[in-house]
Amino acid sequence: MSGEAAVFARRLTRRFGDFTAVESLDLEVAGGEIFGFLGANGAGKTTAIRMLCGLLPPSGGEARVAGCRVGRDTGALKRRIGYMSQRFSLYEDLTVLENLEFFGGVYGLGRAELAARADELLPRLGLDAERGRLTGSLPLGYKQRLSLGCALAHRPRVLFLDEPTGGVDPVARRGFWDLIYEQAADGVTVFVTTHYMDEAEYCGRVSIMVQGRIVALDTPSGLKDRTGGADMQDVFLRLVDA
Amino acid sequence: MNAADGMSGAAIRVEGLRKSYGERTAVRGLDLAVASGRICGLIGPDGAGKTTTMRIICGLLRPDAGVARVLGRDSAREPRAVREHLGYMPQRFSLYPDLTVAENLRFFADLFGVPASERVRREAELMEFSRLGPFRKRRAGQLSGGMKQKLALSCTLIHTPEVLVLDEPTTGVDPVSRREFWRILRELAGRGLALLVSTPYMDEAGLCDEVVLMHEGRAIARGTPDEVAAAFPRRLLEVRGAGLPAALAILTASPRRGVKVHRYGDRLHVVHDDAAQTAEVARLLAGAGVELHPVAPGIEDAFVELMTAPAGGEATP
Numbered sequence: 001m002s003g004e005a006a007v008f009a010r011r012l013t014r015r016f017g018d019f020t021a022v023e024s025l026d027l028e029v030a031g032g033e034i035f036g037f038l039g040a041n042g043a044g045k046t047t048a049i050r051m052l053c054g055l056l057p058p059s060g061g062e063a064r065v066a067g068c069r070v071g072r073d074t075g076a077l078k079r080r081i082g083y084m085s086q087r088f089s090l091y092e093d094l095t096v097l098e099n100l101e102f103f104g105g106v107y108g109l110g111r112a113e114l115a116a117r118a119d120e121l122l123p124r125l126g127l128d129a130e131r132g133r134l135t136g137s138l139p140l141g142y143k144q145r146l147s148l149g150c151a152l153a154h155r156p157r158v159l160f161l162d163e164p165t166g167g168v169d170p171v172a173r174r175g176f177w178d179l180i181y182e183q184a185a186d187g188v189t190v191f192v193t194t195h196y197m198d199e200a201e202y203c204g205r206v207s208i209m210v211q212g213r214i215v216a217l218d219t220p221s222g223l224k225d226r227t228g229g230a231d232m233q234d235v236f237l238r239l240v241d242a
Numbered sequence: 243m244n245a246a247d248g249m250s251g252a253a254i255r256v257e258g259l260r261k262s263y264g265e266r267t268a269v270r271g272l273d274l275a276v277a278s279g280r281i282c283g284l285i286g287p288d289g290a291g292k293t294t295t296m297r298i299i300c301g302l303l304r305p306d307a308g309v310a311r312v313l314g315r316d317s318a319r320e321p322r323a324v325r326e327h328l329g330y331m332p333q334r335f336s337l338y339p340d341l342t343v344a345e346n347l348r349f350f351a352d353l354f355g356v357p358a359s360e361r362v363r364r365e366a367e368l369m370e371f372s373r374l375g376p377f378r379k380r381r382a383g384q385l386s387g388g389m390k391q392k393l394a395l396s397c398t399l400i401h402t403p404e405v406l407v408l409d410e411p412t413t414g415v416d417p418v419s420r421r422e423f424w425r426i427l428r429e430l431a432g433r434g435l436a437l438l439v440s441t442p443y444m445d446e447a448g449l450c451d452e453v454v455l456m457h458e459g460r461a462i463a464r465g466t467p468d469e470v471a472a473a474f475p476r477r478l479l480e481v482r483g484a485g486l487p488a489a490l491a492i493l494t495a496s497p498r499r500g501v502k503v504h505r506y507g508d509r510l511h512v513v514h515d516d517a518a519q520t521a522e523v524a525r526l527l528a529g530a531g532v533e534l535h536p537v538a539p540g541i542e543d544a545f546v547e548l549m550t551a552p553a554g555g556e557a558t559p
């Protein structure tokens with residue numbers, strides 16, 4: 001890995017009372033990489049992502065994301081990263097364009113800049129025809145693409161996607177992954193969680209987390225070789241159900 | 243429990259169902275039957291009308307035309323009687339965030355009038371599938387997304403009605419728990435329940451006795467998963483190996499009429515029509531570092547083909 005890692009964590013830990021949700025997480029993700037952050041329910045993925053995004057203070061350890069120290073350079077960190085949460089929050093009573101402008105505005109983009117960015121993003125997201133539609137009336141797959149757009153409005157260098165494709169059909173998921181690939185091709189680092197194991201194959205490397213700890217981290221083919229799993233579904237079942 | 247003799251004895255039976263919301267037509271003439279002891283999968287993209295259909299069956303929404311019956315009773319006319327025999331898990335199930343895992347389960351058990359001994363037995367079973375046992379005392383609001391989903395499922399399954407309607411129950415649930423969950427569903431079917439389940443996971447579609455593929459308010463294919471997959475009318479070439487990205491680039495760079503390429507995890511499926519095209523693809527990919535095998539289509543291939551092909555099928559009046 002050359003240069004500074006886009007996402008770096010050492011012994012990153014989070015406790016809630018006497019329960020440890022994330023235990024001494026070590027991680028290094030290179031710029032432009034698509035990193036799959038997989039794991040069992042309750043393993044600590046969302047908690048870790050929230051720490052890396054500066055939304056939840058760690059109980060211990062350290063992290064750097066996009067060159068910013070997590071917990072210190074919070075303002076700069078927020079401007080350099082995009083975050084699409086598991087329960088993404090769009091304004092249902094705003095139009096597609098208004099949502100995009102709202103989220104871009106939060107990051108301090110000016111009017112002209114916002115308009116230009118919307119003109120660029122909406123066609124890429126396949127949402128140009130829907131720009132005036134109320135967000136609440138859109139199918140889930142469209143909302144997911146819009147949420148991605150909102151996370152991208154300010155041109156972040158690192159993108160955190162927490163289950164961005166939950167609940168949609170295979171065709172919509174594939175379309176979403178085309179968008180992820182486009183971002184990575186532009187040099188954006190993508191840090192993504194999913195419970196669809198076919199999507200794990202689309203990542204350069206993946207980690208698998210169980211009860212607060214990473215139990216495996218490698219390329220998908222490396223993990224298959226190591227565990228003897230036929231595909232990632234099989235690998236996951238072997239590692240998590242052990 | 244109801245006899246399972248085809249359409250007439252079906253535990254869930256839907257005929258000529260139609261429903262519009264203002265200008266938008268959600269369901270346009272749907273027939274459906276699920277016999278006791280069977281799991282029927284309702285598959286289709288977002289907006290296909292799955293949730294609307296389920297809500298009508300559960301007596302929560304009145305159809306514009308047609309009828310839904312549960313154990314012989316009309317859901318629109320006798321919604322209370324229908325709901326006594328039916329368990330429904332909506333897409334957005336509300337748990338009580340301030341109650342603990344155990345308290346939520348207890349609450350729903352009381353609501354459904356489950357006797358204490360039965361509740362204890364059932365709870366033990368559900369804790370095993372959900373792996374929520376260690377978190378009994380945690381408040382539901384503090385669970386992870388998938389844990390909440392599993393608790394919602396457990397609350398639905400704490401009683402054993404004769405008919406279960408589950409709207410995308412496994413969204414956000416990890417692969418280990420999904421496998422355990424389907425074991426429970428199969429066992430419930432074995433006890434004679436009729437289950438109607440919607441899912442975006444094609445591997446789960448393959449676990450159903452019958453699937454109905456819905457698109458724009460209609461059933462566009464139905465049958466056992468094998469039958470639906472076998473109805474796939476085209477040839478399929480599977481491409482695997484280290485040269486996959488190169489192969490994908492080659493195929494995208496030289497598009498051929500009628501040849502479609504889909505990526506499925508660590509392989510490509512090249513959909514085409516005849517031997518000449520098979521040979522053509524093989525020629526293009528020679529030296530790309532991939533292996534090519536003709537394969538039988540699966541349910542996902544059928545789904546993707548039906549969803550990406552121009553809509554056809556029955557006419558609308």
Ligand SMILES: Nc1ncnc2c1ncn2[C@@H]1O[C@H](COP(=O)(O)OP(=O)(O)OP(=O)(O)O)[C@@H](O)[C@H]1O
Pocket residue numbers: 016019021039040041042043044045046047048086380384385386387388389414416
């Ligand atoms: N505020 C909180 N108080 C107590 N426990 C919490 C809190 N937030 C999260 N947890 C616990 O931390 C653990 C990790 O949760 P997290 O949401 O990070 O899991 P996850 O890996 O994202 O799971 P999923 O795949 O289900 O989304 C869970 O056991 C959860 O109940």
Ligand SMILES: [Mg+2]
Pocket residue numbers: 045046047086162386387388
């Ligand atoms: Mg999560």
